[in-house]
Amino acid sequence: xxENNNSKSRSVAVTLRVNGVxxxxxxxxxxxLADVLRDELSLTGLHLGCEQGVCxxxxxxxxxxxxxxxxxxxxxxxxxxxxxxxxxxxxxSEPGPLGKAFIKHCAFQCGFCTPGMLVMAHHILxxxxxxxxxxxxxxxxxxxxxxxxxxxxxxxxxAASAEWEVK
Amino acid sequence: xxxPASADIPQAVGPARGDPAESDESSIYHSxxxxxxxxxxxxxxDVKLPGMLEIAFLRSPTARARIKSISTQAxxxxxxxxxxxxxxxxxxxxxxxxxxxxxxxxxxxxxxxAYKLPSYHLLPIDAVHYDxxxxxxxxxxxxxxxxxxxxxxxxxxxxxxxVLDPELSLSDGGEKLFDDMAGNMALxxxxxxxxxxxxxxxxxxxRLRRRYRMNRxxxxxxxxxxxxxxxxNRRLTVWSTIQxxxxxxIALADILSIPxxxxxVIAPQNIGGGFGWKSPMYRETAVVAWLAMQVGxxxxxxxxxxxxxxxxxxxxxxxxxIDAAFDSTGKxxxxxxxxxxxxxxxxxxxxxxxxxxxxxxVPFPYDVPWIRTHLxxxxxxxxxxGYNRPAGRMPAVWAVERLMDDAARKLSISPVQIRxxxxxxxxxxxxxxxxxxxxxxxxxxxxxxxxxxxxxxxEERKGEVKQLRATGRRVGIGLATCxxxxxxxxxxxxxxxxxxxxxxxxxxxxxxDGSLSIMSGDAPQGQMRxxxxxxxxxxxxxxxxxxxxxxxGDTLLSPITNSHTDVTSVCEIxxxxxxSKVIKVAxxxxxxxxxxxxxxxxxxxxxxxxxxxxxxxxEIAWTAMMRPFMLPEGSVPELAGPFVNHATTKRRTERxxxxxMLWQQ
Ligand code: FES
Ligand code: FES
Numbered sequence: 001x002x003e004n005n006n007s008k009s010r011s012v013a014v015t016l017r018v019n020g021v022x023x024x025x026x027x028x029x030x031x032x033l034a035d036v037l038r039d040e041l042s043l044t045g046l047h048l049g050c051e052q053g054v055c056x057x058x059x060x061x062x063x064x065x066x067x068x069x070x071x072x073x074x075x076x077x078x079x080x081x082x083x084x085x086x087x088x089x090x091x092x093s094e095p096g097p098l099g100k101a102f103i104k105h106c107a108f109q110c111g112f113c114t115p116g117m118l119v120m121a122h123h124i125l126x127x128x129x130x131x132x133x134x135x136x137x138x139x140x141x142x143x144x145x146x147x148x149x150x151x152x153x154x155x156x157x158x159a160a161s162a163e164w165e166v167k
Numbered sequence: 168x169x170x171p172a173s174a175d176i177p178q179a180v181g182p183a184r185g186d187p188a189e190s191d192e193s194s195i196y197h198s199x200x201x202x203x204x205x206x207x208x209x210x211x212x213d214v215k216l217p218g219m220l221e222i223a224f225l226r227s228p229t230a231r232a233r234i235k236s237i238s239t240q241a242x243x244x245x246x247x248x249x250x251x252x253x254x255x256x257x258x259x260x261x262x263x264x265x266x267x268x269x270x271x272x273x274x275x276x277x278x279x280x281a282y283k284l285p286s287y288h289l290l291p292i293d294a295v296h297y298d299x300x301x302x303x304x305x306x307x308x309x310x311x312x313x314x315x316x317x318x319x320x321x322x323x324x325x326x327x328x329x330v331l332d333p334e335l336s337l338s339d340g341g342e343k344l345f346d347d348m349a350g351n352m353a354l355x356x357x358x359x360x361x362x363x364x365x366x367x368x369x370x371x372x373x374r375l376r377r378r379y380r381m382n383r384x385x386x387x388x389x390x391x392x393x394x395x396x397x398x399x400n401r402r403l404t405v406w407s408t409i410q411x412x413x414x415x416x417i418a419l420a421d422i423l424s425i426p427x428x429x430x431x432v433i434a435p436q437n438i439g440g441g442f443g444w445k446s447p448m449y450r451e452t453a454v455v456a457w458l459a460m461q462v463g464x465x466x467x468x469x470x471x472x473x474x475x476x477x478x479x480x481x482x483x484x485x486x487x488x489i490d491a492a493f494d495s496t497g498k499x500x501x502x503x504x505x506x507x508x509x510x511x512x513x514x515x516x517x518x519x520x521x522x523x524x525x526x527x528x529v530p531f532p533y534d535v536p537w538i539r540t541h542l543x544x545x546x547x548x549x550x551x552x553g554y555n556r557p558a559g560r561m562p563a564v565w566a567v568e569r570l571m572d573d574a575a576r577k578l579s580i581s582p583v584q585i586r587x588x589x590x591x592x593x594x595x596x597x598x599x600x601x602x603x604x605x606x607x608x609x610x611x612x613x614x615x616x617x618x619x620x621x622x623x624x625x626e627e628r629k630g631e632v633k634q635l636r637a638t639g640r641r642v643g644i645g646l647a648t649c650x651x652x653x654x655x656x657x658x659x660x661x662x663x664x665x666x667x668x669x670x671x672x673x674x675x676x677x678x679x680d681g682s683l684s685i686m687s688g689d690a691p692q693g694q695m696r697x698x699x700x701x702x703x704x705x706x707x708x709x710x711x712x713x714x715x716x717x718x719x720g721d722t723l724l725s726p727i728t729n730s731h732t733d734v735t736s737v738c739e740i741x742x743x744x745x746x747s748k749v750i751k752v753a754x755x756x757x758x759x760x761x762x763x764x765x766x767x768x769x770x771x772x773x774x775x776x777x778x779x780x781x782x783x784x785x786e787i788a789w790t791a792m793m794r795p796f797m798l799p800e801g802s803v804p805e806l807a808g809p810f811v812n813h814a815t816t817k818r819r820t821e822r823x824x825x826x827x828m829l830w831q832q
Contacts, residue, residue, distance in 0.1 A: 038213075039215075044212070046206070047210065047389075047439065049389045049391075050472040057389060086206040089204055095204050098204075099205070108204070110390070110441075111199070115206050144389060146388050146442075
């Protein structure tokens, strides 16, 4: 890493691997991963609802594990694999099984929490917990939805689990 | 007729007119869904303009203080900073005070009661009135640097003891909080029975006097506020998380003294929840617009959660002192309510007091023969309140339902019994509260209650609750009822007492290929209105739903309108009118009489039933717009229009109000 200490905004060279693509960038070490993904890489799927680790709207997968990008510094993620909601939800025109289940079960309204919900839902389904409502509840406990309520979201995840290939 | 062939002529997808059924799950039309489920939603923080700078606000750390001095030198010299603004800076270019600077921010003087709202400027000049009130704004290259600089602004305060108790605020000893208010009462109103109760209360078998207090709270949406502004070539464009973009445009034009024709407000396609929280015009919005004009570059402010929670809007915060009379069966005979609403600093538009007014002036689902509410709104040193779901009603419902339970306990009857004894049975029901203007027109409250009790397994669950309580769990079952007022669409009250257009309007425009767009000045916040509007229109017009695109929130594309649900239902009217226009052209081209009843339209194909002749929307629209010479002399080459439902407003306005007053402030 090279550091430039001339001014308050220092920059550090990092390579971020996001959705299978490597990005060589120089970022201020105090920048949150969320800001870098949204503002520098235009991956605006993740949302900032609280910027203090409470709402889950900013969730991404780092090396396959759910992580809050608002509390993660971009420089910390050097050498990891980051996946965002854009990557998980294949193509925009045709929602996959999880998307379809979200529509069928009315599991979103304003959609602001939805990216975080989808990231966590993927994780739950990949772990093969999609048919256990209690486990789903436990996993979703860090994702706040202010509009929809949680039952429809749980219903959607359970429904999607029937077609899910567990990893 | 020569019409270009098209592969786009819709196949049979989407619901046909009068046939909304959708067979196959995968064909569910969901215009909102695809983007939101793939991280492609378009929210305020996703708006990115070349060269855009960021704004951070410095907020008051104290609830009440005089500002002795503000020093911004260090902040201005801080890295990446382009501009620092304080109240006095803005005052030089905007001397007029809010809310009176714009008719849409303060209640009309035609309102039945005078609203005594304090005046304020975009940023405070010499005093702060609540914790979290914005004092200064910094424009910098990015938010990190803007926040660094905001920390360097040095303010000397002369702290004053904040008034946090609304009763104290209204009492004789209450210190006056605003120089330009006579006292601390922003609104006083008496609603309900005009005649005196006589001995009703003294003779009642059961008399209850109770105080019910509902605390201050707020229902913020998950997305905070955000504003992006650009001033270019004398035109101002403002993207904002606003529930009422058309009203914001009027307010900004008035405040900044720019003709409305040069102001465009755009609410992004997606807003991350509203709940009334995004209804008022926050001062920050105008500050951001003003800053765009000063720095000549696009600027944005994305609120953080802490700012949101501190500055509000907040909600509820009312004290209900109720004096109630019941007969021995639990039937309520009379209710006197002394209500104190803590509206906070009220430094926001008139919604600060409207919510409390709703709380006291809307009928309950109970038949209360004599009822009077006396409302006093107190300003205090807290963040302003506003309309926040459920639009002011919660404290009133809380108080009256508690009263019902307390009376039931006194009379040893069940919570269900007392509600059955009091729910309105015959409709229409005119309550002394609200009178003819907000009558309960039709319903079946007893049936609804009954259904609820069955679905909830009320009796059974009462048993379960007992068991759970025995194990130490603190659970219980309560009953509450509420009449949710339907939107005062077309109501004259809205026109005169909050200066908003009480009608809904959309523009529908068909293009030469037979597809069409709906342009609405409403700003949906997660109600799936894009989908709903497209579906209603498809059904009524007989169009294929996939050929309809809904654009919302852009004041340049859309007509002035009220917001909310009315905008969805006006699509039905609009689609019918557009259908008439389409059929008129079709009948001319088919040389058949333009009798709408003889036509059937489905999936973008219009059929003249008597002889089976048919044409596609594409053929009709292409002719209307590209070959207008084929139509009768004087035909307008378009299939479009703003479509409005405002008949009631017009009738009542003309009847009840002298013409002169409608445009005078
Ligand atoms: S924004 Fe990261 S948890 Fe809320
Ligand atoms: S859908 Fe709005 S916050 Fe979840």
